[in-house]
Amino acid sequence: xxxxxxxxxxxxxxxxxxxxxxxxxxxxxxxxxxxxxxxxxxxxxxxxxxxxxxxxxxxxxxxxxxxxxxxxxxxxxxxxxxxxxxxxxxxxxxxxxxxxxxxxxxxxxxxxxxxxxxxxxxxxxxxxxxxxxxxxxxxxxxxxxxxxxxxxxxxxxxxxxxxxxxxxxxxxxxxxxxxxxxxxxxxxxxxxxxxxxxxxxxxxxxxxxxxxxxxxxxxxxxxxxxxxxxxxxxxxxxxxxxxxxxxxxxxxxxxxxxxxxxxxxxxxxxxxxxxxxxxxxxxxxxxxxxxxxxxxxxxxxxxxxxxxxxxxxxxxxxxxxxxxxxxxxxxxxxxxxxxxxxxxxxxxxxxxxxxxxxxxxxxxxxxxxxxxxxxxxxxxxxx
Amino acid sequence: xxxxxxxxxxxxxxxxxxxxxxxxxxxxxxxxxxxxxxxxxxxxxxxxxxxxxxxxxxxxxxxxxxxxxxxxxxxxxxxxxxxxxxxxxxxxxxxxxxxxxxxxxxxxxxxxxxxxxxxxxxxxxxxxxxxxxxxxxxxxxxxxxxxxxxxxxxxxxxxxxxxxxxxxxxxxxxxxxxxxxxxxxxxxxxxxxxxxxxxxxxxxxxxxxxxxxxxxxxxxxxxxxxxxxxxxxxxxxxxxxxxxxxxxxxxxxxxxxxxxxxxxxxxxxxxxxxxxxxxxxxxxxxxxxxxxxxxxxxxxxxxxxxxxxxxxxxxxxxxxxxxxxxxxxxxxxxxxxxxxxxxxxxxxxxxxxxxxxxxxxxxxxxxxxxxxxxxxxxxxxxxxxxxxxxxxxxxxxxxxxxxxxxxxxxxxxxxxxxxxxxxxxxxxxxxxxxxxxxxxxxxxxxxxxxxxxxxxxxxxxxxxxxxxxxxxxxxxxxx
Numbered sequence: 001x002x003x004x005x006x007x008x009x010x011x012x013x014x015x016x017x018x019x020x021x022x023x024x025x026x027x028x029x030x031x032x033x034x035x036x037x038x039x040x041x042x043x044x045x046x047x048x049x050x051x052x053x054x055x056x057x058x059x060x061x062x063x064x065x066x067x068x069x070x071x072x073x074x075x076x077x078x079x080x081x082x083x084x085x086x087x088x089x090x091x092x093x094x095x096x097x098x099x100x101x102x103x104x105x106x107x108x109x110x111x112x113x114x115x116x117x118x119x120x121x122x123x124x125x126x127x128x129x130x131x132x133x134x135x136x137x138x139x140x141x142x143x144x145x146x147x148x149x150x151x152x153x154x155x156x157x158x159x160x161x162x163x164x165x166x167x168x169x170x171x172x173x174x175x176x177x178x179x180x181x182x183x184x185x186x187x188x189x190x191x192x193x194x195x196x197x198x199x200x201x202x203x204x205x206x207x208x209x210x211x212x213x214x215x216x217x218x219x220x221x222x223x224x225x226x227x228x229x230x231x232x233x234x235x236x237x238x239x240x241x242x243x244x245x246x247x248x249x250x251x252x253x254x255x256x257x258x259x260x261x262x263x264x265x266x267x268x269x270x271x272x273x274x275x276x277x278x279x280x281x282x283x284x285x286x287x288x289x290x291x292x293x294x295x296x297x298x299x300x301x302x303x304x305x306x307x308x309x310x311x312x313x314x315x316x317x318x319x320x321x322x323x324x325x326x327x328x329x330x331x332x333x334x335x336x337x338x339x340x341x342x343x344x345x346x347x348x349x350x351x352x353x354x355x356x357x358x359x360x361x362x363x364x365x366x367x368x369x370x371x372x373x374x375x376x377x378x379x380x381x382x383x
Numbered sequence: 384x385x386x387x388x389x390x391x392x393x394x395x396x397x398x399x400x401x402x403x404x405x406x407x408x409x410x411x412x413x414x415x416x417x418x419x420x421x422x423x424x425x426x427x428x429x430x431x432x433x434x435x436x437x438x439x440x441x442x443x444x445x446x447x448x449x450x451x452x453x454x455x456x457x458x459x460x461x462x463x464x465x466x467x468x469x470x471x472x473x474x475x476x477x478x479x480x481x482x483x484x485x486x487x488x489x490x491x492x493x494x495x496x497x498x499x500x501x502x503x504x505x506x507x508x509x510x511x512x513x514x515x516x517x518x519x520x521x522x523x524x525x526x527x528x529x530x531x532x533x534x535x536x537x538x539x540x541x542x543x544x545x546x547x548x549x550x551x552x553x554x555x556x557x558x559x560x561x562x563x564x565x566x567x568x569x570x571x572x573x574x575x576x577x578x579x580x581x582x583x584x585x586x587x588x589x590x591x592x593x594x595x596x597x598x599x600x601x602x603x604x605x606x607x608x609x610x611x612x613x614x615x616x617x618x619x620x621x622x623x624x625x626x627x628x629x630x631x632x633x634x635x636x637x638x639x640x641x642x643x644x645x646x647x648x649x650x651x652x653x654x655x656x657x658x659x660x661x662x663x664x665x666x667x668x669x670x671x672x673x674x675x676x677x678x679x680x681x682x683x684x685x686x687x688x689x690x691x692x693x694x695x696x697x698x699x700x701x702x703x704x705x706x707x708x709x710x711x712x713x714x715x716x717x718x719x720x721x722x723x724x725x726x727x728x729x730x731x732x733x734x735x736x737x738x739x740x741x742x743x744x745x746x747x748x749x750x751x752x753x754x755x756x757x758x759x760x761x762x763x764x765x766x767x768x769x770x771x772x773x774x775x776x777x778x779x780x781x782x783x784x785x786x787x788x789x790x791x792x793x794x795x796x797x798x799x800x801x802x803x804x805x806x807x808x809x810x811x812x813x814x815x816x817x818x819x820x821x822x823x824x825x826x827x828x829x830x831x832x833x834x835x836x837x838x839x840x841x842x843x844x845x846x847x848x849x850x851x852x853x854x855x856x857x858x859x860x861x862x
Contacts, residue, residue, distance in 0.1 A: 031662055033654050034555040039548070043495045095484025097545040334571030337715070339752050341539045342571050344552055357473060367542065367552065 020076060024050040046140050049075035053143040055089070055115060060135050063118065063202055067168065068132050069105075072115040074143060081146035083108040083153055083179040084172045084259065084284075087115065090142035093130045100127040101147070103172035103261075105203070109182040115143075118202060120168040151259065151286045153179065159187035159255040162281070164241070164270055166194040166262025170202050172286065173259055181214050190249045192220045194241070194266060220248060241269045246277070256281040263287075298353055298360055302378035307348055309383060319355060320345075320370035324383055331370065331383055338372035345370050350379030449710075449717060452703040452724050455774060458714070465716025467769050468750055471762060475754045479543055483755040487541055487549065490531050490737070497524035501681070506666060508673035521681040523738070526688055528557045530740025535756045537566055542753075558685075559618040561651045564625035564644060574752055578697055578725030579705045585697065586704070588613065588620055589629035592796045594704050599799040599807055606797030610790070617686035622648050688738075691786055692729070696745035699727045700788040701778050720775065722749035727778035728763070729785060736760065746777065 022028060023037050028050075032040055038052045047056055055072030062068050081087065086103040106116035121132040153161070153176055161180060163173035170193055177191055191211075195201040201221055211219040222237045222245070237245055250256060258281050260270045267285045274283045301315040304323050313327045321343055324331045334342035338356055344367045351362045352373040360376055362368055370381065448456040456464070501520030508514045533556030535541070541549040548554075555562045568584065576582035580596040587593040591610055592603040613620045626644055630636035659678040664671040703724040710721065729735075729743035736743050737757075744759030747766060754762070770777040780788075799807060 027662065030654060030658050033658055034557055034651075040495055040499060043492060044499070092484065092544075092546075095479070095481045095544055099545075334567070335575035337575070337718070339574055340566075340571035341542075341551055341753075342566070344539075356469070357476075366545075367550075 020048055020050065023048070047073070047075060049077045051077060053077045053145065054140050055143045057135055057137055057139045057141070058114065060137060062132075064199065066132075067118055067120045067202055068135060069116060069118045070131065070135050071106075072117065072141065072143070073113065074115055078115070078143065079145060080110065081108055081115075083175040084151045084286075085146040085148045086172065087117075087146050088144035089117070089127075090144075091127055091130060093126050097142075098127045098130075099142075099144075100125075103175065104146075105171040105174045105178075107178035107182045108175055109179055111182075118168065118171050148286075151261070151284050154257055154282075157183075157185060157187070158257045160250070160252065160257075160281075161185075161187065161189045162192070162249050162256060162258040163190065164192045164249065164258065164260040164262070164266070166266040167196075167200075168202070169262030169266075169286070172261050174203060174207075176259065177210065177217070181210055181217065186216060188216050188218065189214075190218045190220060192222065192237075192245065192249045194222045194224055194262065196225045197223050220245075241266060241273070243273065243277075246273055250279070250281060253280050258283045259285070261286040298358075298376055300377050302350070302375065304375050305348075305378075305380035306383040307380050315375045315379070317374065320352070320368075320373050320375060320379070320381060320383075323375075324370065329383065333371055336371045338369050341369060343370045344368065346382040348380040348382055351376050352379060449712070450705070450720060450724075451709055452705070453720065453775065456720060458717075460773065461720050462714055462716035464769065464773050464775070465714065465719045468719045468766075469715075471765050471769075472751050472754060475751070475758050475762065479755065483541070483757070484544055486757050487532070487536075487544075487755070490527060494524050494527040494532060497521070497527065502663060505663065505674050505677045507670065508667065508677040509670040514673060514677050518677050518681050518684070521678070522684040522688075525557050525681060525685040526738055527740075529685065529689060530692070530742060531737055531756065532740075533557070533562075534569075534740050534742070537562060538570060538752045540753055540755045557655070559622040559648070559652045559655055560624070561622070561647045564647065565621070568625040570752070574749065577722055577749055578703065579707055579710055579721075581707055584624070584627065584629075588624060589627065590620075591793060593698055593793070595796070596704060596706070597796075598810075599796075599803040601807075603797050606793050607790075610793050614687055614690040615683060617690040618682065619652075622652065691782065692739045692742050694789050695729055695782060695785040696726055696742060696748075698789045698792060699778065699780065699785040700792070701776065702727050719750060722746070723766075723770070723775060723777070725749070727780070727785065729782050730779050731782065735782075743782075746779075 023041065028037050036052075037050050041048050041050070042054075046054060053075055055074045055078070057070050058073045059071035060068065061070075081104060084103070085108075086101045088099045088101050090097050090099045092098075102117045102119060104115045105118050106112055106114065119128050119131050121128045151172060157180065161176070163176055165173045173191070177189060180189055191207065193201070193207075198204070198221075201207075207219055207221075211217050220237060222239075224240065237248065250258065258274075260267055260283065264287055267287055271283065271285060299317075301317060303312055304315050304320065305312045306324055306327065306329060309329050311327050311329065313323060316323065316326075318326070321331060321333055321336065331345070332342050334340035336343075347362045347364060347366050347368050349364050351360055352368055353360050353376050355372045355374050362373075368381070370383070447454045448458055448461060450456060450461070497520045501517050501524055504513045504517030504520060508517055533554060536549050536554045537551050537556075539551035542551050552566070556565075573583055573585045578586065580586060580594050587597065590613065592599065592606055597603075626641055626648075627636070659682060660675060663678060664675040667674040703721075705721055705725065710717065713721070723746055726745040726749045728746050729739065731739075731743060736759075741756035741759045742748055744756070744763055747754075747759035747762045748756060750766065751759075751762065767777050769775075
């Protein structure tokens with residue numbers, strides 16, 4: 001439960017300078033061909049990259065039993081991010097590469113060269129559990145470019161900024177708060193955060209420090225567990241989000257921007273009240289909800305969508321390949337018995353039954369052999 | 384083990400302590416239905432194509448099976464064998480995990496080290512020891528890249544790892560053949576139609592006569608010459624393989640249609656040549672000729688090695704070929720038996736298997752092309768055991784001997800038997816040029832026959848010596 005480390009202000013990932021620039025040339029590409037330069041750099045200098053983005057863990061901090069904050073030093077290929085965006089990190093667990101999105105919580109100010117991620121362990125989360133147990137300084141993880149164009153601070157900055165979050169939804173709005181204070185923002189910033197109890201409040205000391213240093217920042221922690229309300233002297237508000245909380249957070253509905261990130265119920269409550277009161281201030285929101293896998297009967301037939309061709313047809317129990325052909329498409333295929341992989345296609349959503357083994361499986365983004373895959377329930381593939 | 388067992392495998396199940404595979408009643412293939420009755424619940428569109436379903440109560444194990452090579456295998460036995468193979472496959476597919484990832488990543492690491500080390504050494508290739516060490520490292524890197532990594536990754540053996548660098552659909556390898564064309568000619572054409580003459584284009588690669596079922600013509604007198612050239616330039620042979628250039632001779636080949644493929648090959652070859660024959664030598668400055676010669680040598684060593692391993696997979700003595708007729712109604716079980724009989728293994732040590740990309744376990748590879756190849760050694764124990772129970776041949780031998788039988792076959796097939804020659808001369812021919820060539824061929828064959836005879840007896844002697852040495856070595860090792 002300590003405060004976070006100050007990010008280094010230099011850019012140590014850039015020390016490669018000329019060497020890295022040479023490695024990014026076309027000649028280097030041909031020399032490394034048909035693989036890419038990063039293929040070899042990963043062995044020689046994992047902290048260098050010319051195309052891929054990797055991050056080295058430079059600090060690990062266990063906020064509490066469930067949450068962990070890691071600081072990453074990205075390769076020079078990291079383009080920087082805007083406060084509120086998220087990034088996909090990839091780690092190998094049991095031989096399988098898993099990818100998860102997290103929102104950096106540190107300031108997006110250009111002088112910050114590190115990426116700080118706070119990860120909350122989910123009981124069934126492969127990646128969060130792995131990182132909570134195995135994250136060590138010196139370890140490398142894969143990174144994507146920052147994603148999300150909507151949930152970011154508008155330019156120019158509005159006078160008033162309202163940041164509402166719940167639980168681990170604190171990370172993107174904390175990044176906004178830190179970015180604004182780093183920029184020397186003079187307008188009012190309200191930080192309305194919902195946690196179960198003071199013990200569950202992430203970044204408690206950091207928030208306190210920011211509030212103390214910046215008189216324009218109003219910190220409003222709310223504890224949702226009944227017995228915990230009296231634990232924190234700053235806790236003026238109680239209960240769930242409602243008109244009273246809104247009045248404190250946004251006293252004047254003018255020249256403002258509002259952001260909400262957290263569990264579905266909180267986001268829903270905020271959006272409803274916003275609509276009810278017909279507020280002028282634009283509200284941007286982001287859900288933090290794990291995907292729910294529907295319980296499906298293996299023989300259940302739904303609709304099959306061939307997303308690339310914009311065709312939807314009712315499933316008839318045959319394989320996706322047969323269905324695609326019946327629908328008039330001509331997908332690439334070869335052996336039609338699951339061995340040559342010619343027909344492999346990305347599964348957008350839904351699950352499929354392997355007609356050879358009878359097993360049900362498939363996660364969005366996975367490539368499946370459509371000649372031996374029959375849809376279970378509604379399925380969409382990229383064909 | 385070529386004697387068919389008298390007992391049908393059903394009895395063998397009961398007597399053995401072998402854990403019987405539960406008789407599943409789902410079809411073994413989406414296309415070719417198993418002969419077991421299908422469940423009513425799954426409305427398969429293929430139901431109407433279900434042929435030759437046994438009359439209830441008839442003893443199908445007595446009727447000869449569809450494959451001429453194994454007449455003792457009834458359709459039921461083929462399917463029972465297929466189910467056992469499916470069980471082996473499932474066991475290993477379900478077990479994939481950290482172990483496989485660690486293995487392939489360690490091979491990749493080794494390949495990267497060898498590549499970097501080899502390239503660095505060869506910048507000083509004018510120093511003879513560096514030339515030798517660099518060639519060794521670079522050929523080893525290319526062999527690992529092409530076989531244990533490239534070939535196996537492109538079969539999708541590591542797709543489950545979800546690593547974009549190990550994705551079978553996008554992987555590109557360090558050889559002249561564009562990976563996309565390989566995926567078609569190899570993963571589909573060869574692995575689906577293995578050893579079916581007329582369908583499997585790996586039989587002779589469209590330039591050689593590798594089977595008695597290919598009608599003889601004078602062109603094939605050059606068989607030994609063609610194969611030697613193919614071995615040296617194997618990467619280019621593989622590169623043009625998917626173009627189906629044999630169609631040029633038959634006249635059903637359109638340059639316009641093949642243009643995109645040619646362009647892809649040209650782009651790939653250009654990049655490979657620029658790297659190995661221009662840029663790396665230029666970087667060596669005045670040592671360029673030495674570096675160039677070293678790179679050429681490394682590529683040739685890789686070519687000879689991959690050619691040897693691949694040709695020993697399907698062409699040594701004893702390996703069966705099949706006709707389109709006998710496989711027309713093939714079930715998944717029949718497919719498994721064909722893969723088994725159409726492939727041959729190479730025996731050797733652990734390093735040998737790694738350097739051959741575990742294609743030394745060609746049988747297991749053809750049975751389970753998408754199971755991580757480093758598992759083939761342990762899988763082979765189960766496969767061999769099943770083969771014994773079903774009275775199926777399991778071909779394996781050391782590389783030098785197997786290669787010898789391949790070359791002996793190529794030499795033998797270059798000259799026609801009297802009947803083949805007669806058949807050739809009797810066949811209706813379109814133009815006089817061919818007729819004239821046929822006449823010339825008749826005289827040439829007599830000479831060639833003699834030459835081939837001398838060559839093969841000489842080779843036989845050499846192989847005898849080699850086998851003796853190998854045997855001696857093995858005895859020394861075991862002692």
